Amino acid sequence: MENPIYIGLSRQAQLRREIGVVANNIANMDTTAFKRQINVNQAYDQRIRYGEKLAFVIDIGTAMDLQEGGFKVTGNSMDVALRGQGYFQIDDGASVKYTRNGSFALDDQNRLVTQQGNLVLDDNARPIVVPGGGSSLNIAGDGLITYDEIEIGRLGVVEFQNPQDLKASRDSLFISEEDPQPAEDTRVLQGSLETSNVNPIVEMTEMIEIHRTYDSVKRLMDQENERQKQVTQRLARPLQNA
Numbered sequence: 001m002e003n004p005i006y007i008g009l010s011r012q013a014q015l016r017r018e019i020g021v022v023a024n025n026i027a028n029m030d031t032t033a034f035k036r037q038i039n040v041n042q043a044y045d046q047r048i049r050y051g052e053k054l055a056f057v058i059d060i061g062t063a064m065d066l067q068e069g070g071f072k073v074t075g076n077s078m079d080v081a082l083r084g085q086g087y088f089q090i091d092d093g094a095s096v097k098y099t100r101n102g103s104f105a106l107d108d109q110n111r112l113v114t115q116q117g118n119l120v121l122d123d124n125a126r127p128i129v130v131p132g133g134g135s136s137l138n139i140a141g142d143g144l145i146t147y148d149e150i151e152i153g154r155l156g157v158v159e160f161q162n163p164q165d166l167k168a169s170r171d172s173l174f175i176s177e178e179d180p181q182p183a184e185d186t187r188v189l190q191g192s193l194e195t196s197n198v199n200p201i202v203e204m205t206e207m208i209e210i211h212r213t214y215d216s217v218k219r220l221m222d223q224e225n226e227r228q229k230q231v232t233q234r235l236a237r238p239l240q241n242a
């Protein structure tokens with residue numbers, strides 16, 4: 001195969017991966033605090049002799065769009081949102097992980113946990129125990145937790161110097177090799193949840209554009225294949241007449 005075919009294949013492979021990223025964004029448009037993913041690639045322009053300019057495409061990976069989602073008021077005292085770049089600290093039994101999904105509950109030991117049962121940690125990386133079932137629970141903007149005006153702890157809200165280095169785990173959790181720092185510019189909103197930052201109109205438009213581009217690349221590859229076939233047939237004629 002000549003360069004135009006290789007170029008087209010690299011572009012088609014990248015578009016397939018991009019469709020997967022967009023589809024995942026759409027599937028998580030209602031997931032609390034979900035951050036949309038962006039496909040990252042690098043292109044090397046190559047002009048072919050009998051067509052428009054194409055480019056080799058190298059798939060680098062994905063990046064997170066860290067823009068805040070909206071805020072949905074729930075009125076549930078166990079629901080907490082973060083305004084700013086902070087993350088909650090979570091112990092899933094294996095290690096400390098991080099999330100912006102503040103849909104919390106109490107387990108049978110009155111410990112504050114995620115919907116998956118993972119422990120929510122305070123600013124000293126300890127579990128948070130809420131006495132009395134949490135009916136009079138109050139969480140201040142700085143994360144201070146009180147029950148009937150008695151302080152019982154402070155949510156461990158942290159931030160990262162390089163949040164793009166966070167690696168997605170499962171259940172809206174992230175892993176980081178960087179040591180987090182206390183989040184100084186993040187405010188805690190009790191009774192609210194952060195919504196996904198996925199815009200379904202943008203994602204559907206992107207999906208349509210990907211399909212159009214894929215079809216365009218396929219047409220160019222078909223044209224190049226036909227050109228090569230015609231050249232081969234013309235070169236073979238003198239041998240057939242000999």
